[in-house]
Amino acid sequence: MTVQEKEYTLKIKRTQYDRIADAFELEDSYFISYNSIEDTVIFSITESQRKWFSKFAKKIDNPEISKKHRATYWITQMFLPRNIKDFIVEVE
Numbered sequence: 001m002t003v004q005e006k007e008y009t010l011k012i013k014r015t016q017y018d019r020i021a022d023a024f025e026l027e028d029s030y031f032i033s034y035n036s037i038e039d040t041v042i043f044s045i046t047e048s049q050r051k052w053f054s055k056f057a058k059k060i061d062n063p064e065i066s067k068k069h070r071a072t073y074w075i076t077q078m079f080l081p082r083n084i085k086d087f088i089v090e091v092e
Contacts, residue, residue: 006047012078019075027084032091041055042089045079053079063069 014034020026032042045053057076078087 007030007044008047008050008084009042009044009089009091010078010084011040011042011089012087014041016075016078017043020053023072023075042091050079050084054081 009032026043030043030045034041034042041064056072057080059073077083
């Protein structure tokens with residue numbers, strides 16, 4: 001029997017989603033919906049993906065991280081455990 005990995009459904013401003021998508025070349029599988037009135041995107045990630053994104057939310061300039069991803073400190077703050085709860089939504 002396999003254990004299902006925790007999954008998060010998040011709602012953020014489209015501009016934030018665009019920044020994350022540009023920096024990390026997100027796959028379409030993350031995307032759930034777009035609200036043009038609120039200009040927000042709903043998407044989902046697994047716990048392992050959240051951990052992967054959050055490793056870029058450190059101010060330390062780690063030379064092991066590619067130069068492209070070193071500038072992602074601000075856009076990945078939302079994936080830290082203390083911040084992600086502010087973006088979680090229930091999908092109907």
